[in-house]
Amino acid sequence: MEYLSPEGLRLDGRRPMEMRQLRAEIGVVPKADGSAVFEMGNTKVIAAVYGPREVENKTHQMNDQALVRCEYSMANFSTGDRTRKPKGDRRSTEISLVIRQTMEACIITHLLPRSQIDIFVQVLQADGGTRSACINAATLALSDAGIPMHDLVTSCSAGYLKSTPFLDLNYVEDSAGGPDVTVGFLPKLDKVTLLQMDSKLPIGILEEVMLLAIEGCKAVAGYIREVLLENTKQLEYRRGG
Amino acid sequence: MKTKDEERMVTPGEILGKASEMRPGRGAYAVAETGDVYASLTGRLSWLPPRPDSPDQRPIVEITGHKAHGVVPEPGSIVIARVKKVMAKMASADIMCVDEKSVREKFTGIIRQQDVRATEIDKVDIHSSFRAGDIVRASVLSLGDARAYYLSTAKNELGVVSAAESTTGATMIPISWTEMQCPLSGQIEPRKVAKV
Numbered sequence: 001m002e003y004l005s006p007e008g009l010r011l012d013g014r015r016p017m018e019m020r021q022l023r024a025e026i027g028v029v030p031k032a033d034g035s036a037v038f039e040m041g042n043t044k045v046i047a048a049v050y051g052p053r054e055v056e057n058k059t060h061q062m063n064d065q066a067l068v069r070c071e072y073s074m075a076n077f078s079t080g081d082r083t084r085k086p087k088g089d090r091r092s093t094e095i096s097l098v099i100r101q102t103m104e105a106c107i108i109t110h111l112l113p114r115s116q117i118d119i120f121v122q123v124l125q126a127d128g129g130t131r132s133a134c135i136n137a138a139t140l141a142l143s144d145a146g147i148p149m150h151d152l153v154t155s156c157s158a159g160y161l162k163s164t165p166f167l168d169l170n171y172v173e174d175s176a177g178g179p180d181v182t183v184g185f186l187p188k189l190d191k192v193t194l195l196q197m198d199s200k201l202p203i204g205i206l207e208e209v210m211l212l213a214i215e216g217c218k219a220v221a222g223y224i225r226e227v228l229l230e231n232t233k234q235l236e237y238r239r240g241g
Numbered sequence: 242m243k244t245k246d247e248e249r250m251v252t253p254g255e256i257l258g259k260a261s262e263m264r265p266g267r268g269a270y271a272v273a274e275t276g277d278v279y280a281s282l283t284g285r286l287s288w289l290p291p292r293p294d295s296p297d298q299r300p301i302v303e304i305t306g307h308k309a310h311g312v313v314p315e316p317g318s319i320v321i322a323r324v325k326k327v328m329a330k331m332a333s334a335d336i337m338c339v340d341e342k343s344v345r346e347k348f349t350g351i352i353r354q355q356d357v358r359a360t361e362i363d364k365v366d367i368h369s370s371f372r373a374g375d376i377v378r379a380s381v382l383s384l385g386d387a388r389a390y391y392l393s394t395a396k397n398e399l400g401v402v403s404a405a406e407s408t409t410g411a412t413m414i415p416i417s418w419t420e421m422q423c424p425l426s427g428q429i430e431p432r433k434v435a436k437v
Contacts, residue, residue, distance in 0.1 A: 108281055114387075143282075143283045144283075144308070145308060146282055146283075146306040146310060148253075148270075148281035149281055149282075150254065150270070150279070150281065151253055152254050186254065188254035189279075224252075225252045228252045229252060229283075232284060232285075235307045236307065
């Protein structure tokens with residue numbers, strides 16, 4: 001498989017440092033307090049946020065901050081083969097935990113004591129980078145719900161194949177067996193909240209790949225900010241403000 | 242008051258200015274290390290002038306989002322609640338409105354025997370003050386314990402606002418500050434009536 005052609009093009013025609021096309025939509029689930037759909041190339045995820053609301057299980061209630069719960073699942077039709085167990089399996093549990101920790105660090109929980117915030121993310125179409133797309137969708141949904149946050153959390157993945165760092169791997173490139181570094185980043189505060197990697201990578205190369213992923217996160221942040229501002233303007237316009 | 246970019250729209254994480262020049266209000270927060278004020282919500286920026294008597298004369302920066310959040314009872318706010326259960330030493334009620342807004346999901350409040358009225362608080366008979374189903378106006382004393390807010394009706398204008406008579410179900414008319422009468426049956430029932 002030729003992951004990088006002699007002309008310097010990847011399998012889908014991108015350059016190594018090129019991201020896939022981004023598309024986002026807010027308010028897609030009217031019943032939820034906040035919701036969003038986020039697409040990175042062919043990967044499409046939907047996020048819905050409920051909260052802040054009363055804690056269901058009083059034993060988990062925290063008197064000084066909000067309880068953040070997150071559930072990640074993949075739709076049966078999201079991958080090529082029909083998935084056997086879309087949630088409850090180890091991978092989904094792990095990703096749920098990762099997304100929860102990333103978002104919890106960013107939400108200003110002490111402003112909403114004794115309450116619960118539920119984040120549900122579901123992958124509708126999986127083509128690599130589902131973790132990142134879920135975090136980006138969750139950020140949009142939380143912002144749509146009006147939940148106070150320190151900054152927008154954006155996420156992007158990067159890999160290393162044929163001695164070249166690749167930005168935003170798709171499923172085929174991810175399955176190549178090379179490393180897959182996922183970064184969660186707060187763009188305005190310039191802080192990394194998530195750093196995960198699969199497979200192996202020489203330690204000297206890690207920084208280069210991580211910085212490339214951070215550049216991807218900054219690009220996602222710019223796009224997310226545009227979408228949020230446009231959405232708010234539309235709502236104000238409809239309200240007659 | 243600032244006039245430049247006064248009404249612009251912001252997203253979470255954007256820097257609004259220095260903490261030395263402005264005070265973060267709703268939707269903004271300050272970081273001590275950098276001394277900057279950041280936005281925490283998506284919405285429109287607005288400036289509020291400082292209170293003339295406060296020692297801190299910095300203007301307050303606020304961000305109004307487009308989603309309205311349900312209102313939450315605060316100590317000191319006046320609430321309208323429906324009495325759920327009357328027990329020996331307290332009455333429990335569901336808070337339905339806070340100040341002038343109705344809540345999204347109901348909150349639980351309790352009115353203890355000593356908080357029903359201002360005088361002779363140890364001689365209060367809860368069953369002669371409230372019955373299940375009464376609508377009361379109360380003030381929030383405190384956030385209470387994990388289960389319920391603590392409410393008080395110990396003022397003239399607080400107490401039962403509307404009650405139904407137990408047999409006919411008709412809305413009763415207050416005849417004194419301790420009694421209400423049913424217009425259909427003439428029955429008089431004791432309540433802690435609010436002076437409307």
